[in-house]
Amino acid sequence: MTNQTLLRLLGIEKPIIQAPMAGVSTPALAAAVSNAGGLGSLGVGAMNAEGARKVIKATRALTPKPFNINVFCHSPATSDEARERQWLNWLAPHFEKYGATPPASLSEIYTSFVADPAMVEVFLEEKPAIVSFHFGLPPSEVIAELKKAGIKLLAAVTNPREAAQVAAAGVDAIVAQGIEAGGHRGVFDPDAFDDRLGTFALTRLLVKAFQLPVIASGGIMDGAGIAAVLALGAQAAQLGTAFVACPETSIDEGYRRAILSESARHTTFTAAISGRVARGMVNRFTELGSDAQSPKPPVYPTAYDAGKALHAAAKAKGEFGYGAQWAGQAAALARSLPAAELFAQLENELKDSVRELQQYGS
Known part of the structure; x- marks a missing residue:
């Protein structure tokens, strides 16, 4: 063929x-x-x-x-309020860094x-x-x-x-x-x-x-x-x-800078951003998800509701490292x-x- x-x-x-x-x-x-x-x-x-x-x-x-x-x-997605609340509580200090609070609840955004x-x-x-x-x-x-x-x-x-x-x-x-x-x-x-x-x-x-x-x-x-x-x-x-x-x-602009920089040489899998395993450049959110103390994130795409909110809060203060900066293993090319x-x-x-x-x- x-x-x-x-x-x-x-x-x-x-x-x-x-x-x-x-x-x-x-x-x-x-x-x-x-x-x-x-x-x-x-x-x-x-x-x-x-x-x-x-x-x-x-x-x-x-x-x-x-x-x-x-x-x-x-x-x-099937809602799990206890799991979602635990995740929002885990993220709360990171929202606080950027003068924001987590969403009151999460929803299936797609x-x-x-x-x-x-x-x-x-x-x-x-x-x-x-x-x-x-x-x-x-x-x-x-x-x-x-x-x-x-x-x-x-x-x-x-x-x-x-x-x-x-x-x-x-x-x-x-x-x-x-x-x-x-x-x-x-x-x-x-x-x-x-x-x-x-x-x-x-x-x-x-x-x-x-x-x-x-x-x-x-x-x-x-x-x-x-x-x-x-x-x-x-x-x-x-x-x-x-x-x-x-x-x-x-x-x-943060994603663009990252993929054209040394950051593109380092990718990892994370479920923390969206609730489902995805490969992206190592950043603040992937490191947060790899913390041994991290609870299990809500299911996809409910977790994305929190992930997008945290990214928006940080980005408003000039920090782009909480974005979904998806990239494959050869991103440096x-x-x-x-x-x-x-x-x-x-x-x-x-x-x-x-x-x-x-x-x-x-």
Whole structure:
């Protein structure tokens, strides 16, 4: 199976996909990547249905090309007032440092796609070319409706067991998220054992086991990385952290400074910010979460309600270290270039890497 299979399926020219990056990606970024021949993406998991409609329309105004819309398929949160109160009490001294108090209570700030018929309706009306799923899959009837509307479907997985579920569900392609990836780990069940497979190992396992096209994701920052995963049988590479420093993203100045500094060399997993394991640069919040005295944070995305409030309080005083500064393991390779320029460099690096491999084999 050649990479042309996936490219034809998605209606794109180049095997380069920009990761959705909810809260970071913008219509301008997605459109720039799609206009360059790749696949731009927008994460709408943190939006309501009308917010998603708005960014779909805004992106369409900037590109006639296909782009991807990503949603979260986590299990809806169950409130645990005792656990939430304990967490807020734990955070209170940190709020106090910045002249603020914790929220009186916490709420589930995002609606999961599995429980959001309004979002499904927007997709059926707007018909984005591609919809992708993170944290699992929506109900089978939703998948059937989206496919009937002509929408191509992708789903992120972290192991072959999840990939088998995706294949059985009728999804069109698999996104193999390696342990190196920045942002939230896409495990279907956050309480299950995580094999923590790397991008190379996971990509090769899925290519050998499934007929569906595989998109490799995690730790890929340049053309050499893209060439490597294509050589392993992936039909495209998905890059997120590589695009974070582009001026088209919506990151704040603290995040931008961090990813272009020594901080980018140090990433870690934390559940303290959102309630679900995610990889980001080491900062004040990740250190807070690693404290041995720390209680267990509330479930995702309820914990994010507290995390965002603390970040806002600290940021108002000039401290950006409590933000969700998600980044993959190779974040130190990030480049601050307009997305179109970065895409062109990735293409040239990919061609150079393929040429070197061909020369090596001759």
